[in-house]
Amino acid sequence: MRSIDAQFGLLKAVRRVSLTVEAGETRALIGANGAGKTTLLRTIAGAHRPTGGSIVFDGTDVTRVPVHRRVEMGIALVPEGRRLFPGLSVEENLSVAGGHRRGGYWTVERVLELFPILQERRRHRAATLSGGEQQATAIGRALMCNPRLILLDEVSLGLAPRAVAGVYESLRTLVSGGTTVVLVEQDLSRALSVASRVTCLLHGEVVLEGVASELTREQVIAAYFGTYGATAVGATS
Amino acid sequence: MTWINVLLQGVLLGGFYALLACGLSLMFGVMRIINLAHGDIAVVGAYLVWVIVNQTSISPFLAALIVLPVMWIAGYAMYVLLLERSRRAGQLVPLLTTFGLAIVIENVLLQVFSPDVHSLGSTAGGLATASATFGGVSISALGSLTFGTAVIVLAALQLFLSRTNAGREMRATAQDPDAAQLVGINARAVYARATAIAVAIAALGGIFLAIRSTFDPSTGPTQLIFAFEAVVIGGFGSPWGTLLGGVVLGVAQVVGEQINPQYAILFGHLVFLAVLASPRGGILARRAGEA
Numbered sequence: 001m002r003s004i005d006a007q008f009g010l011l012k013a014v015r016r017v018s019l020t021v022e023a024g025e026t027r028a029l030i031g032a033n034g035a036g037k038t039t040l041l042r043t044i045a046g047a048h049r050p051t052g053g054s055i056v057f058d059g060t061d062v063t064r065v066p067v068h069r070r071v072e073m074g075i076a077l078v079p080e081g082r083r084l085f086p087g088l089s090v091e092e093n094l095s096v097a098g099g100h101r102r103g104g105y106w107t108v109e110r111v112l113e114l115f116p117i118l119q120e121r122r123r124h125r126a127a128t129l130s131g132g133e134q135q136a137t138a139i140g141r142a143l144m145c146n147p148r149l150i151l152l153d154e155v156s157l158g159l160a161p162r163a164v165a166g167v168y169e170s171l172r173t174l175v176s177g178g179t180t181v182v183l184v185e186q187d188l189s190r191a192l193s194v195a196s197r198v199t200c201l202l203h204g205e206v207v208l209e210g211v212a213s214e215l216t217r218e219q220v221i222a223a224y225f226g227t228y229g230a231t232a233v234g235a236t237s
Numbered sequence: 238m239t240w241i242n243v244l245l246q247g248v249l250l251g252g253f254y255a256l257l258a259c260g261l262s263l264m265f266g267v268m269r270i271i272n273l274a275h276g277d278i279a280v281v282g283a284y285l286v287w288v289i290v291n292q293t294s295i296s297p298f299l300a301a302l303i304v305l306p307v308m309w310i311a312g313y314a315m316y317v318l319l320l321e322r323s324r325r326a327g328q329l330v331p332l333l334t335t336f337g338l339a340i341v342i343e344n345v346l347l348q349v350f351s352p353d354v355h356s357l358g359s360t361a362g363g364l365a366t367a368s369a370t371f372g373g374v375s376i377s378a379l380g381s382l383t384f385g386t387a388v389i390v391l392a393a394l395q396l397f398l399s400r401t402n403a404g405r406e407m408r409a410t411a412q413d414p415d416a417a418q419l420v421g422i423n424a425r426a427v428y429a430r431a432t433a434i435a436v437a438i439a440a441l442g443g444i445f446l447a448i449r450s451t452f453d454p455s456t457g458p459t460q461l462i463f464a465f466e467a468v469v470i471g472g473f474g475s476p477w478g479t480l481l482g483g484v485v486l487g488v489a490q491v492v493g494e495q496i497n498p499q500y501a502i503l504f505g506h507l508v509f510l511a512v513l514a515s516p517r518g519g520i521l522a523r524r525a526g527e528a
Contacts, residue, residue, distance in 0.1 A: 068418050071421030083415070085417075096402075096409045096420065
């Protein structure tokens, strides 16, 4: 079993947030723009240095561990805006991450099987791909690290509805394979349908946390916009 | 026939400039650092070979086999100890750091070796003066060897960048260092490796400089200017562009020399200025601004 305790004293972006994610769980982080979701994900991945608090991954304190070492330990982030290497081909984008894999299930071929749309684009430069293809490549690139925890930041942003459906379809495959997922999602109904638990952030603080199926839409919306009041269910602040 | 000869000399000279320039291009391409100590590092390579040759009287090419790994390690250390810190302080700081390093190197060389002018030409076993003539066109052995070495080095660099895992990592890091670390690439190690390669190739260029010509502690800055011009003319980034830039610069200088021996350097500068003023020069300026 594995858990992550994250406590941050980041000024403004994320304030003393505690978050525990169990192995195999799918957690959705929701909240309005500027609530601190992206900062929280980037801090877990190690791309952002917390000013206070600690991050524990699988029993190990990783707070001071640099990004690339955390990848080796099994944490991978699909960053906001995808951030592919534009001059590298799809295949190179995947294999450049594969070079650091801890060994495991995912290989270039298996990623291309998961995303058949990439199959014929494998030799094309990432810059020439459509949004959906880029997103698939970005997720595939994170998978190549064979993560035990995958962090997804706004994977549906800027995608056509059909492409979003495709991305979520592949997410379900991942979850059923036992990978722990933490995702940031603007689309509430999508977030609630895919996640087992939901954490809502507001101004850098947790205002609501609970099992996705037990929360009502009204509760979530109230927390989302900060009209929920001080007695939030399971809230930690 | 004279002009074919001139053109050929220019191309061969271009190989030498490409060898000098390719490390400069690599460092700028991978980490957006313009290494102002590049020419002086080349001269350090020349001095190290000169010392070994003087002590043991082995061939300078054998000595190079010892010096290049040493310079590789020195380059790695240069990134870890100097450049990494200055990179953290902002974009302009590495430029100042390498400028300072250039001054330090020149003065240390002056202290240790005095301002005397040296050359390795006489130690290369007649290679520096040997040449073959084909139907009125004369090809110098050293020029061909330099050009051949440049092509091999640039081809190897190109293959390294496009085919090997470490090369892919280098390109990925150059394009987006943040994302590269997120897929498990140790960007610091990649930068250190790029600096090591650049410094070793600069030293190789310095050794050829020492065989074909003379050197003293103040030779570096002139070589830096030639290397910089070759990189700008060829366009930053690709190894073959660097070779092309070197050849254009070499041909311009030799053509200028043909018209009047005093015009050699001037013609090279004029071509450089023309490229800078052209739309391609504009593209370069934009890329530098993005960094």
